[in-house]
Structures are given as structure tokens and as C-alpha cells.
Amino acid sequence: MATRTSSAPRGSSSSKSGGTGRGTATAKTGTTRTKQLPAVEPQQPFPVRALSWAWQGTGHMIGAGIRRIGYDVSDLDPADRRDGAALFNLVLGVFIATFAWWGFTGWLPDAVYSIVNGTFGWMSLLLPLMLFVCAFRLFRQPQDGRGNNRVGIGFLIMTVAGSGLAHIIGGQPTVAEGFDGLRRAGGMLGFLAASPLAAIHAAVPAIAYGILAVVSLLIVTATPFTAIPGRIRSAYEHLMGVDLAERAPEDDGHDRSYLYEGDAAKPKRKKRMRFFGRDHDDDAGLEGYVGDEPFEHAIVDDEGQVPRASAPRVPPGVRRPTPAEIAVEKIKAAQGLGAGSMDHSMDHGTMEHPTEAIPLLIPGQASAAVAPVPARPAAPPMPPTPIPQRTEQLSLAGDITYTLPASEFLTPGSIPKERTEANDAIVAALTDTLVQFNVDAAVTGFSRGPTVTRYEIELSPGTKVERVTALSKNISYAVASSDVRILSPIPGKSAIGIEIPNTDRETVSLGDVLRSQNARRTDHPMVMGVGKDVEGGYVVANLAKMPHLLVAGATGAGKSSFVNSMITSILMRATPDEVRMVMVDPKRVELTAYEGVPHLITPIITNPKKAAEALQWVVREMDARYDDLANYGYKHIDDFNKAVRAGKVTPPVDSKRVIKPYPYLLVIVDELADLMMVAPRDVEDSIVRITQLARAAGIHLVLATQRPSVDVVTGLIKANVPSRMAFATSSVTDSRVVLDQPGAEKLIGQGDALFLPMGASKAMRVQGAWVTESEIHRVVEHVKGQLQAVYREDVAPEAQKKQIDDDIGDDLEVLLQATELVVTTQFGSTSMLQRKLRVGFAKAGRLMDLLESRGVVGPSEGSKARDVLVKPDDLAPVLAAMKGQDAPATPDAHTAALSDNANANIAVGGYAEDLVANDLEARKQAVEYYDGADGTEEDDDGSEDAWSLTGR
Numbered sequence: 043m044a045t046r047t048s049s050a051p052r053g054s055s056s057s058k059s060g061g062t063g064r065g066t067a068t069a070k071t072g073t074t075r076t077k078q079l080p081a082v083e084p085q086q087p088f089p090v091r092a093l094s095w096a097w098q099g100t101g102h103m104i105g106a107g108i109r110r111i112g113y114d115v116s117d118l119d120p121a122d123r124r125d126g127a128a129l130f131n132l133v134l135g136v137f138i139a140t141f142a143w144w145g146f147t148g149w150l151p152d153a154v155y156s157i158v159n160g161t162f163g164w165m166s167l168l169l170p171l172m173l174f175v176c177a178f179r180l181f182r183q184p185q186d187g188r189g190n191n192r193v194g195i196g197f198l199i200m201t202v203a204g205s206g207l208a209h210i211i212g213g214q215p216t217v218a219e220g221f222d223g224l225r226r227a228g229g230m231l232g233f234l235a236a237s238p239l240a241a242i243h244a245a246v247p248a249i250a251y252g253i254l255a256v257v258s259l260l261i262v263t264a265t266p267f268t269a270i271p272g273r274i275r276s277a278y279e280h281l282m283g284v285d286l287a288e289r290a291p292e293d294d295g296h297d298r299s300y301l302y303e304g305d306a307a308k309p310k311r312k313k314r315m316r317f318f319g320r321d322h323d324d325d326a327g328l329e330g331y332v333g334d335e336p337f338e339h340a341i342v343d344d345e346g347q348v349p350r351a352s353a354p355r356v357p358p359g360v361r362r363p364t365p366a367e368i369a370v371e372k373i374k375a376a377q378g379l380g381a382g383s384m385d386h387s388m389d390h391g392t393m394e395h396p397t398e399a400i401p402l403l404i405p406g407q408a409s410a411a412v413a414p415v416p417a418r419p420a421a422p423p424m425p426p427t428p429i430p431q432r433t434e435q436l437s438l439a440g441d442i443t444y445t446l447p448a449s450e451f452l453t454p455g456s457i458p459k460e461r462t463e464a465n466d467a468i469v470a471a472l473t474d475t476l477v478q479f480n481v482d483a484a485v486t487g488f489s490r491g492p493t494v495t496r497y498e499i500e501l502s503p504g505t506k507v508e509r510v511t512a513l514s515k516n517i518s519y520a521v522a523s524s525d526v527r528i529l530s531p532i533p534g535k536s537a538i539g540i541e542i543p544n545t546d547r548e549t550v551s552l553g554d555v556l557r558s559q560n561a562r563r564t565d566h567p568m569v570m571g572v573g574k575d576v577e578g579g580y581v582v583a584n585l586a587k588m589p590h591l592l593v594a595g596a597t598g599a600g601k602s603s604f605v606n607s608m609i610t611s612i613l614m615r616a617t618p619d620e621v622r623m624v625m626v627d628p629k630r631v632e633l634t635a636y637e638g639v640p641h642l643i644t645p646i647i648t649n650p651k652k653a654a655e656a657l658q659w660v661v662r663e664m665d666a667r668y669d670d671l672a673n674y675g676y677k678h679i680d681d682f683n684k685a686v687r688a689g690k691v692t693p694p695v696d697s698k699r700v701i702k703p704y705p706y707l708l709v710i711v712d713e714l715a716d717l718m719m720v721a722p723r724d725v726e727d728s729i730v731r732i733t734q735l736a737r738a739a740g741i742h743l744v745l746a747t748q749r750p751s752v753d754v755v756t757g758l759i760k761a762n763v764p765s766r767m768a769f770a771t772s773s774v775t776d777s778r779v780v781l782d783q784p785g786a787e788k789l790i791g792q793g794d795a796l797f798l799p800m801g802a803s804k805a806m807r808v809q810g811a812w813v814t815e816s817e818i819h820r821v822v823e824h825v826k827g828q829l830q831a832v833y834r835e836d837v838a839p840e841a842q843k844k845q846i847d848d849d850i851g852d853d854l855e856v857l858l859q860a861t862e863l864v865v866t867t868q869f870g871s872t873s874m875l876q877r878k879l880r881v882g883f884a885k886a887g888r889l890m891d892l893l894e895s896r897g898v899v900g901p902s903e904g905s906k907a908r909d910v911l912v913k914p915d916d917l918a919p920v921l922a923a924m925k926g927q928d929a930p931a932t933p934d935a936h937t938a939a940l941s942d943n944a945n946a947n948i949a950v951g952g953y954a955e956d957l958v959a960n961d962l963e964a965r966k967q968a969v970e971y972y973d974g975a976d977g978t979e980e981d982d983d984g985s986e987d988a989w990s991l992t993g994r
């Protein structure tokens with residue numbers, strides 16, 4: 043079911059009235075809003091301009107330095123910089139500090155001292171600090187308008203409260219006693235603030251300003267009242283280096299073994315997560331999971347969603363203006379007469395979002411009468427409040443704490459525009475087109491998204507929808523855009539939607555998406571920031587519920603950027619023991635930034651052949667997980683993990699296995715076409731098997747391709763990958779391959795996409811979230827700085843260099859069997875080879891010759907069996923030499939290799955090692971059996987079974 047967030051300030055649904063337009067074909071209509079052209083600013087004299095340049099230049103230089111302090115935010119959009127204002131704060135702060143902190147004197151410091159100290163008294167000591175903080179924020183986060191305003195207001199309140207308190211503490215001097223007394227107390231401000239309250243009772247100002255001072259501190263630090271205990275505790279822990287949280291029992295059942303394989307002795311600690319000061323259980327994110335729930339809810343829902351009526355309904359007794367009336371308004375406005383008619387008042391009902399007034403006419407009043415109707419709020423970016431922050435204690439050498447990356451690593455985007463002149467012009471053009479073609483319909487509103495704006499057209503009763511859809515070319519012509527997309531109707535609405543690209547498009551920052559309400563509502567580690575929809579709502583999705591995703595689009599359309607946003611979302615929200623990843627990047631350049639992150643299970647795979655092998659490994663891992671689910675009677679890995687953590691899953695009594703929760707496994711293939719070129723059959727088989735089954739095993743596939751043709755995205759793959767993300771495609775055929783419907787060919791690239799999550803009937807248009815390289819770098823450095831990746835070697839093993847001798851040719855397999863047979867039985871008989879290997883006489887003779895040439899058996903002695911020159915203990919190196927490999931280190935290398943595999947499997951989270959252990963046992967028995975043979979042909983008669991046990 044669909045989901046968008048609406049924490050977000052929406053794009054506005056400002057309504058523009060077109061009119062009903064009946065029979066008014068000749069009437070010119072248009073927007074009723076009058077736009078004042080900006081007055082031409084008079085040219086400043088040169089010295090003023092030079093001074094301004096110098097000031098700005100200095101500001102940019104200092105700003106560039108300050109933006110590199112700590113985590114680098116120097117990729118700030120130049121249009122967002124406010125370095126001039128920041129420099130002003132800095133200079134003022136330094137100047138006040140010269141006399142308030144350092145006691146400089148002179149006519150200028152003295153004069154300013156008199157003003158500042160006389161106004162604020164003792165508070166002037168704090169002023170430089172406040173100004174420095176303001177300057178720092180303005181240099182680094184100028185685009186965070188709400189945050190900066192909050193800090194500014196907090197400081198203002200703090201100054202008043204501080205001056206008031208200083209006045210009380212300074213003995214409440216009066217003006218009559220002279221200004222020296224005021225300076226030594228709270229200054230004039232303190233006097234004015236405190237003396238009226240002191241008249242009530244001496245304690246009143248002290249209490250009132252004491253409370254106000256605390257409140258101002260909370261405002262500045264953005265601390266809600268409920269978070270105070272948590273903040274105090276974390277500050278204490280941070281300062282004292284202690285952990286006040288309750289320690290867990292030694293074994294919390296959480297699998298971290300893959301983080302430090304082979305080091306079982308490390309102590310374990312309880313994993314603790316913090317979310318705005320509250321501690322959460324580590325699997326809180328899975329708490330809501332109820333078994334094998336249906337997976338149609340790929341997008342995270344917003345329960346507290348704001349109603350999304352984009353076109354306000356007309357209240358009773360009110361009608362929309364006709365096009366003719368609007369035209370009159372427009373002309374009046376142009377003449378400077380009727381400006382008052384379109385009062386776009388700001389409704390502060392939400393306290394923070396500006397709202398639009400909709401022009402509606404009340405019968406009986408002059409045409410200029412306006413009833414302001416609040417529309418949905420516009421979508422400012424989320425303030426950089428932290429993404430749910432979780433801290434995890436991991437038992438690492440040196441007692442390292444694993445912390446998820448800070449929310450500030452992802453910078454806020456620019457403030458979205460609610461409505462621009464471009465929108466107004468298009469409303470006018472659309473209305474004109476409708477009127478010109480005598481279509482009885484009106485533009486009733488629009489909602490502006492980051493890339494496109496959706497204009498809503500309502501038809502009068504009796505008007506056919508086709509009258510509007512048939513105008514698609516004329517509309518394109520009127521608005522001068524070839525990428526017009528018509529939705530008839532807009533899902534859930536009796537209105538036609540016309541999506542037209544914004545000439546002034548906006549970038550959607552991943553940080554804003556992850557800070558949205560929807561993303562914060564859940565701790566689920568597989569939740570990713572998708573982007574923003576056409577109405578400006580943030581869209582987030584749970585990859586675990588997709589459960590597999592196909593990402594397709596022409597080159598340069600935004601696939602890799604989407605994949606980057608996805609991976610960064612996971613790194614921001616999930617620990618390596620919650621999500622592990624396999625990345626396949628045949629293009630070699632797209633995912634290199636993530637090399638070495640501890641979430642990786644194998645180095646980034648760039649070789650398509652190896653990628654095919656890795657997919658086969660994923661199938662094996664999936665089978666192992668399924669074995670566990672079946673053995674222990676669970677339907678989904680989340681249930682299994684929960685039971686493991688609750689201690690409800692115990693291994694069989696005679697097993698040495700330690701059962702641990704399985705992490706989610708996310709397999710990302712950045713170019714499927716490259717894989718399908720090298721091994722189409724194998725790749726398709728693996729993908730189909732994984733996609734059919736892996737959902738319950740916690741394994742999820744994301745397949746990206748720039749060639750969504752039927753030979754890459756085959757019918758079988760398509761049928762099993764239910765969620766789709768289509769970026770701009772080069773043809774309508776490609777769009778059909780990805781979405782089973784046209785539409786993607788009309789997208790405008792650069793992250794503009796149609797998102798069709800599993801279960802949704804209609805694709806949702808979104809602008810993909812954007813994450814910059816430096817943001818990725820910061821996140822990756824943070825993650826890598828805490829843990830090193832521990833790779834599984836069996837996922838995509840290094841190709842063994844095979845240098846098989848020419849004379850062996852295709853007979854390597856059978857020769858190895860012959861060698862093992864002859865050496866383990868110590869019986870060099872050709873007829874035995876014939877019987878046991880079921881080969882003809884000639885082949886058996888050839889094998890014997892090969893064995894002789896390799897020194898395994900001696901020369902022929904007529905009808906007698908040949909001497910066997912290799913002892914069973916030396917078998918492994920001989921076999922390795924035949925395969926063209928380096929000899930194993932020990933004679934028992936074969937067995938050791940098997941145990942290694944078993945251990946590795948356990949390390950991924952509880953592989954069925956018992957099976958492998960049984961296999962080892964069988965091998966040993968087989969060897970013992972042959973050791974017991976006395977060397978006669980008859981002796982090995984019963985060896986059939988034992989031989990088959992060796993698995994050859």
C-alpha cells in the first residue's frame with residue numbers, strides 16, 4: 043500500500059482557479075495572482091560595491107576553512123552560502139571580546155563598551171560566545187533556516203533572561219543611582235526586564251528568569267523536555283567514560299562472530315540502542331513483525347499523515363471566479379488597479395508552514411472579494427535533527443563502541459519552493475489552452491514536487507475526459523515542454539493530473555528523507571530513503587518488504603545515484619550484524635567508495651564470472667537458512683532470529699553448533715546485463731531461485747540495469763522481482779519491460795523515476811534522493827573507522843589457476859578418482875579401476891599409465907598388481923599437484939578445508955554444520971575401510987558403499 047510521507051511539507055496545493063469557461067471561448071483567462079516585477083535596483087557606487095565584494099570574498103575564504111573543520115561540508119551549494127552575514131557575526135563577536143574578555147581600551151572599544159555593557163551588563167561577557175556560535179552555524183549550515191532561527195531566538199531569550207538575573211544578582215540598581223551600577227548588574231535591559239516583576243515580589247523575577255534561562259538553553263540545544271534525562275546521562279557517560287546502562291548477561295545471543303571471526307574469547311556485552319535519549323531493545327525494529335506477513339507494504343506508511351487534498355474544495359455559498367473575471371483581475375493587476383484582490387495570506391495554523399490562499403469569489407460581492415482558504419503547507423526541508431541514533435556496544439578489542447553515523451553527515455537540502463512564477467505562468471497557459479479549445483474544465487490547483495508540478499484539472503459535468511487528454515500535444519506546445527505526462531484520473535481523485543517538469547527543479551537530499559517522520563517511525567535496518575513524490579511528500583521504503591527490486595533506466599538517468607542512496611541509507615541505519623551486503627559492480631567505478639565497509643561479506647565483485655558464482659553462493663546460503671527454518675519450525679527468518687535471541691532455539695544435544703541470529707543479506711547488482719552476457723543460464727537460474735524463495739530467508743536482491751530489454755530482464759526474472767524502480771528509459775518498449783506500462787520514457791532523467799513497489803497498482807512518480815560523494819565518504823569513513831570488514835572467502839573464491847597437464851586432458855576427474863582409489867587401497871590393479879570406475883579396459887590402462895608417469899604406481903609387472911608408491915598420508919599433495927594447485931600445507935588439508943567451510947558457514951549465522959560434520963565422519967570411515975584392506979582384488983569387493991561415501 044502506498045506510502046508517502048507527509049511529514050513533509052507538501053508541495054502546495056495552491057489552487058488556481060480557472061473558470062468553468064462555458065461559452066467563453068474568446069475570453070482570455072489566466073492566473074488571478076498579480077506578480078510585481080522586482081524593482082530594478084539602482085547601481086551602487088563603485089566604492090560600496092568594492093567594499094561589498096571584499097567583505098563577501100573574505101567571508102567566503104573564512105567560510106571555506108570553517109566548512110572543512112571536522113566533517114567536511116564544503117560541497118555546500120554556493121547559492122545557499124551566507125558567508126557575509128556569518129562574517130558579520132564573527133567580526134562583531136571578536137570586537138566585543140576585545141574589551142569584554144581582553145580589556146582593550148581606546149576610543150572605539152570604550153564607546154562600544156559603553157553601549158554594549160550599558161545595555162546588557164554582565165551578559166556582555168556571553169555575547170561574543172553567542173555570536174561565534176551563530177557565525178559558525180551560518181558558515182556551515184546556512185541552508186538550515188529553521189535551525190538557525192531556533193538558535194537565534196534561543197540566544198535572544200537567553201540574553202533577556204541573563205540580563206534579568208544579572209540585575210537581581212547585582213543588587214537591583216536603579217537608573218537614579220547612575221549607569222555604573224547598571225553596568226555592573228544586568229544593564230539597561232536587565233533593569234527593564236526585572237524591575238516591573240520585582241515590584242510584585244522580589245522572588246518573582248528570579249524565578250521567572252531562572253526558568254526562562256533553562257528554557258532558552260533547551261531551545262538552543264533543541265532538547266525536548268522528555269529528552270533531558272537521556273541527554274544528561276549521555277553527557278555524564280561521555281565525560282566520565284562509563285556506561286550507566288545495565289550490562290547484559292554474557293551471552294545475549296546476538297551474532298557478532300563474523301565481526302571478529304576466530305576470536306571467540308572476546309567478551310560480549312549487551313547491545314544497547316539509543317533513540318532520542320531512550321534506550322531500545324536491539325530488535326525493536328522487528329518487534330512489529332508478525333510472522334510471514336504479506337509483503338505488499340513495501341513503502342513505509344505514515345500514520346499521522348496530513349490529509350493531502352491538493353485542490354481545496356469550494357465551501358458552500360462560494361464559487362470559483364470565471365475565466366472572464368480572472369482575466370479582468372489580471373488586466374486590473376497589470377494596470378496596478380486590483381492588486382488587493384489576490385491576497386495570498388499566510389496561514390500559520392501549523393506554526394511553521396506557509397500556506398496559500400485560494401482565490402474564491404463570494405456571490406453578491408465584488409469580483410475582487412477573496413476568501414482565503416488554507417491549502418496544504420509547502421515542504422521545507424527537515425531540520426537537521428538527528429536520524430534515530432543508536433549506539434551499540436560491541437565486544438571488540440579495546441572496548442570499542444559501534445555507533446551509527448551521525449545524522450549531520452548528511453547535509454540538509456535547499457528549502458523547497460512552494461510556488462514560483464513559473465507555476466503561475468503554466469496555470470495561465472493551461473487555462474488559455476482549455477479556453478481556446480472550448481473545453482469546459484478548469485485548473486483547480488497544483489502540487490509542486492521537486493522535479494515536476496502536477497496541475498489538476500476538473501471537468502464540468504458532461505465534459506469528456508478525452509477532451510483534455512486529446513489536447514496533450516497542444517498542452518505540450520503551450521507550456522513549451524515535450525515531457526508532459528497526463529494522468530487521468532489522478533489516483534483517488536476525480537481530477538485529471540498534468541505533470542509538467544519544473545524549469546527550476548530542486549534536489550532532494552537523502553539526509554532530509556532520512557530525517558522525515560516516516561523514516562524515523564521505524565528502526566527497521568532495511569529502510570531506505572527513496573526520495574520525494576510529486577506532492578512533495580518524502581518517500582521511504584523497506585527493502586525487506588519489497589522483497590526484491592529491479593532498478594532500470596537509460597544511461598545517466600540516475601540508477602547508480604539511487605543505488606548509492608540505498609547503500610548509504612543502510613549504512614546510516616543498520617549495524618553490520620543487522621545487514622550484510624554483497625555488491626556486484628561490473629562497471630568497476632560505481633560502488634568503489636564502499637570498499638572495506640564492515641557490512642560487506644565479500645570484497646566488491648567486479649568480475650561478472652565471479653558475480654555468477656556469488657549468486658550461487660547466495661543460493662546455498664539461502665538453502666542453509668531454509669534448512670534451519672524447517673528444522674526449527676519457523677516460517678520467517680525474523681521469527682527465527684527472535685526465537686534465537688529469546689533462547690528458544692537450541693541445537694541438538696550432541697551438536698557443537700552455536701545458533702546465532704542471521705543478518706539480512708542484501709545483494710546489489712549494479713549492472714545485470716554484464717552478468718547475463720557471461721552466464722545467462724546460471725545467472726537466471728540463481729536469480730529465479732533466490733527471488734522465489736529468499737524473502738523468508740532474509741535475503742533480498744536489488745538488480746539494476748541500463749538495458750531493460752527482454753534478453754536481460756527475462757520473463758522469469760521479471761515474474762519474480764515484484765518491485766520496480768524505473769528511471770527515464772529510452773523507449774516506450776523499455777518502459778513496458780520494466781513497469782508493464784508506458785510512462786518511464788516520459789521521465790526527465792537525473793533521478794526522476796516511477797516507483798512501483800510490490801502490491802501497488804499504479805506507479806508513483808518520485809524524485810530520487812541525492813547523496814553527494816563527500817557525504818558518502820564521511821559515512822564510509824565513520825563506519826570503516828570502527829570495524830574492519832571480515833570477508834567470507836567462499837562467496838567469490840579466487841579462480842584457481844589450473845595448469846593441468848596436456849596428457850591428462852579431460853580425464854582429470856576420473857584420474858583423481860583412480861588415484862584416490864589406488865592410494866587408499868594400496869592396490870594397483872587395472873581391473874579394479876575398470877570395475878570401480880566403470881570404465882573400459884583401454885581407459886583403465888591409460889589411467890594406470892598416467893598414474894605410473896606421476897609416480898603413484900610402479901611399472902607393470904605382467905598380470906600382477908602394480909606396486910603403489912604413494913602412502914595414503916601423502917594423497918592430498920598428489921591430488922593437488924594433479925589439479926595444478928599448490929600442495930596443501932598438511933596431509934590432512936582436505937579434511938581441514940572442509941572444517942574451514944563448516945566454520946565459515948557457522949560464522950554467517952548458524953549454518954547447518956552438522957551436515958558437514960557428518961560428511962567428514964563418513965570420509966574418515968572410508969579411509970579407515972581402505973586402510974583395513976589387505977591388498978587383494980577380492981578384498982575390495984565390498985568397498986562400493988564406502989567409496990560412494992567419499993562423495994566422489
Ligand SMILES: Nc1ncnc2c1ncn2[C@@H]1O[C@H](COP(=O)(O)OP(=O)(O)OP(=O)(O)O)[C@@H](O)[C@H]1O
Pocket residue numbers: 549550595596597598599600601602603604748769791792793794809810811812
Ligand atoms: N536523485 C538525483 N538528484 C539529482 N541529480 C541526479 C540524481 N540522480 C542522478 N542525478 C544526476 O544524473 C547524473 C547521472 O546519474 P547516474 O550516474 O546515477 O546515472 P546512471 O543511470 O547510473 O547512469 P549509468 O548507467 O551510465 O551509470 C548524476 O551525475 C547526477 O548529476
